[in-house]
Amino acid sequence: MSLPLELQTLRSRVGLVESRHLEVFRVEGVRAFEAVDAAFPQRVFLQDAQVTQTLLLADDATIVADVQVARDDEAFFLLCEVRPGLEAEALVRAHLGTDQVTVQPLAPTHAVWSVHGPWAWEFLGEAVGQEIIGQPYLSLQHVAGLTCFRGGKTGEFGYDLLIPHAEVEPTLARLREAGRHYELGPLSLEALDRAALENWFFSVRFEGLWPWSPIELQLQWRLWHHKHAYRGAAAIARKQAEGPRQRLTVLSAEAPMAVHAPVVLDRERIGEVLLSAPGSAGRGHLAWAMLDTPVAVAGLQVQVGEVSARTVSPPTMQNESLGIDPNKHSFRYGRRPQ
Amino acid sequence: MTPDTSAYLERRRQVLAEVRDILITRLKVERAPEHIDPDAYLFGTGLGLDSVDAVELVVALEQRLGLKLPEGARTLRSLRTVGTVIDQVLGVGETS
Numbered sequence: 001m002s003l004p005l006e007l008q009t010l011r012s013r014v015g016l017v018e019s020r021h022l023e024v025f026r027v028e029g030v031r032a033f034e035a036v037d038a039a040f041p042q043r044v045f046l047q048d049a050q051v052t053q054t055l056l057l058a059d060d061a062t063i064v065a066d067v068q069v070a071r072d073d074e075a076f077f078l079l080c081e082v083r084p085g086l087e088a089e090a091l092v093r094a095h096l097g098t099d100q101v102t103v104q105p106l107a108p109t110h111a112v113w114s115v116h117g118p119w120a121w122e123f124l125g126e127a128v129g130q131e132i133i134g135q136p137y138l139s140l141q142h143v144a145g146l147t148c149f150r151g152g153k154t155g156e157f158g159y160d161l162l163i164p165h166a167e168v169e170p171t172l173a174r175l176r177e178a179g180r181h182y183e184l185g186p187l188s189l190e191a192l193d194r195a196a197l198e199n200w201f202f203s204v205r206f207e208g209l210w211p212w213s214p215i216e217l218q219l220q221w222r223l224w225h226h227k228h229a230y231r232g233a234a235a236i237a238r239k240q241a242e243g244p245r246q247r248l249t250v251l252s253a254e255a256p257m258a259v260h261a262p263v264v265l266d267r268e269r270i271g272e273v274l275l276s277a278p279g280s281a282g283r284g285h286l287a288w289a290m291l292d293t294p295v296a297v298a299g300l301q302v303q304v305g306e307v308s309a310r311t312v313s314p315p316t317m318q319n320e321s322l323g324i325d326p327n328k329h330s331f332r333y334g335r336r337p338q
Numbered sequence: 339m340t341p342d343t344s345a346y347l348e349r350r351r352q353v354l355a356e357v358r359d360i361l362i363t364r365l366k367v368e369r370a371p372e373h374i375d376p377d378a379y380l381f382g383t384g385l386g387l388d389s390v391d392a393v394e395l396v397v398a399l400e401q402r403l404g405l406k407l408p409e410g411a412r413t414l415r416s417l418r419t420v421g422t423v424i425d426q427v428l429g430v431g432e433t434s
Contacts, residue, residue, distance in 0.1 A: 053383060137382050200377065200419070218375035221384045225373055243372065266339050297350050297376065298421055299430035300343065313421030314377055322415050 006191035010154060011280075012320060013331070014117035015187035016175060021081055021205075022112050023088040024162055028075040029101035036069060036076050039095040041214075041223040041230045046071040051138040051151060054222045056080075056095050057232030061213035061239060065091055066204040068151055070140045077140070079149060079160065083208045095231055111168050113161045115175075116192070118320040119182055119331035120157040124148070126332070127178035128171075132159070133326050146171060154192060155199030155319040181332045197288070198280045200250070200314035206275060207248070207288075215239045216290065217248050246271065247296035249289055252279065252316060253309035257287040261305040270295045273304060280317040353403070353424045360398045361420075365391050377421045381414060392417050403427060 001009075009015045027036055036044050042054030048071055056065035064086055068079040082088045089105050096103060115124055125133040129143045132150075140149045145167050152158015163171050176184070189205075196203045207217055213236065214220055223236065249271070251257060256276060263271045271291035279286050287304065291311075298313040323337040339347075358371040367374065367385050380387045380395075387395070396412050399405075410416060411426035 200379070218377050220369075220373050220375050221378050223373075225369065240373070247376070249377075266343055268339065294347065297347065298425055299346065299350065299428065313419060313425050315418060318415055 001186055001188075003188075003191060003194065006185065006187050007194060007280075009183070009185035010116050010156060010187055010191055010195055012118065013183045013185065014115060014119050014123045014179065015185050015191070016179070017114050017116070017187040017189070017192065019112040019114040019160060021189050022114070022160060023080045023082070024106040024110065024112060025078040025080065025089070025092050026072075026075055026104045026106060027078060027096065027101050028104070031098065031100040032074060032076055035096045035098045035101045036078075037227075038097065038229055039092075039231075040067065040069060041227055041233065041236070042069070043224040043227075044069050044071075044076070048073055049139050049141060051140060051149060053138070053151070055214060055219065056082075056091060057213070057230070057236070059232055059235065061215070061232040061235035062211055063202075063204065063208050063214065063217075063219075066202055066208065068149065070149060072140065072147075077147075077149075077162075079151075081204045083204050106162065110162050110164055113163060113168075113172070113175075114159065114187075114192075115161070116152055116154050116158045116187060116195075117156050118324055120159055121326055122331055123175075123178055123182045123184065124159055126181070127174045128161070135159075153199070153201035153203070154195035155201070155315060155317070156195070156321040157324075194277065197275070197277060198286070198315065198317055199319065210274060212246075212248070212290070213239055215244045216246055244293050246290045247293050248274075249291045249296045249298075250312050250314045250316060251287040251289055251302065251304065251309040252312045253285050253287070253304065253307050255307045256285045257304040257307050257309060261307075263289050263291060263309075264303040265295055265300055270302070286316060350424060350428065353427050354420070356399065356402055357395075357420055357423055360395060360402070361385065361387075364394060364398050374420060376424075377419050379419050380417060380423070384419070389414060395423065399423070399427065 040054045051070040055063050058064050064083050066081040070077040080088050121133050131143050135150045147162040149160040193203045257273050261273045262269050271289050273287045273289045275288040298311050300311045302309050329335050358374050361367040378384045
């Protein structure tokens with residue numbers, strides 16, 4: 001299936017993907033909280049079944065992994081997407097930095113399949129269990145022999161299903177059977193990453209490859225500033241004291257903007273394009289640029305090479321999921337939002 | 339930089355400072371102002387606000403800045419990030 005068709009599936013119906021890019025670990029032991037707390041820059045003092053989004057950093061505060069931390073009773077699940085070329089288990093063990101906990105990679109025993117789209121909640125409610133319909137954002141629950149994490153980085157409803165290998169085929173059969181009523185389509189990692197970009201979610205396979213920290217990438221919400229012992233904390237503190245010299249900003253234009261093209265405001269160079277893509281639903285073009293902080297704001301008319309562009313506040317699209325009320329709406333029964 | 343650009347940047351900086359202050363003092367976001375990124379998500383992920391907070395944010399902004407935001411600006415669709423809130427105040431929004 002082509003990328004535009006996959007994005008259409010993801011933005012208007014339901015898509016299914018095997019998430020091999022998502023490596024899951026379970027951390028257990030009497031010092032599990034202390035180990036996880038020391039590794040991550042985010043608060044991980046979570047209630048049971050609560051999930052938070054954070055990062056793993058290198059010493060220079062560049063990002064090496066995009067991680068969701070989920071508390072499951074006294075243990076933790078770590079859902080990791082690591083920078084290409086790095087090895088997840090070694091990275092997790094190095095950051096946890098203790099032999100007083102057990103770190104169990106779940107790939108040998110489980111697979112992860114993910115469901116994304118504005119109607120993912122209704123589809124999974126039918127295929128897996130009605131409990132999923134009411135599952136809060138950023139939470140987990142054990143249902144029908146699998147573990148369901150609700151999160152997603154596409155702006156639409158998103159669920160990651162951790163499934164024991166023995167249950168994968170029966171589960172997929174249920175998903176495909178129910179999927180006939182929801183025009184279920186396949187998704188690729190490329191589609192997930194594009195959707196994440198469109199919706200101003202971090203992707204370790206795009207922004208994670210750049211030499212910037214969460215400060216320049218506007219990811220400070222994934223840090224907790226009362227923590228100072230995690231790897232990269234010294235570099236974060238130094239950068240925060242200095243203030244960012246540049247900040248990631250989104251540009252919108254009618255024509256494509258070239259990667260590495262200079263961004264010019266009132267005849268002054270203010271930054272450079274890092275990434276360029278067609279706009280959502282094929283409308284216009286977008287670019288992600290690192291701009292000098294004083295002018296890294298929306299609402300400016302700029303020049304990108306020969307192209308006239310405008311800085312904009314992300315996200316640049318309105319997700320269908322925002323208008324859906326599971327108490328009123330249904331894909332299967334034709335009750336769509338107006 | 340032209341005077342118009344400078345004036346716009348100064349106006350945007352002022353509104354950002356107001357939004358950050360409301361988030362911290364009224365909505366109890368436990369962060370220093372400079373640790374609230376200009377394009378941070380407000381709800382769910384990001385700063386973790388809820389729909390009740392959205393109402394309070396709009397009311398506080400209108401009181402402080404002496405303006406009335408249009409009805410369409412009061413929905414979660416328009417108030418997704420710190421930046422989109424500022425866009426609503428300054429009338430420069432762009433979404434598809």
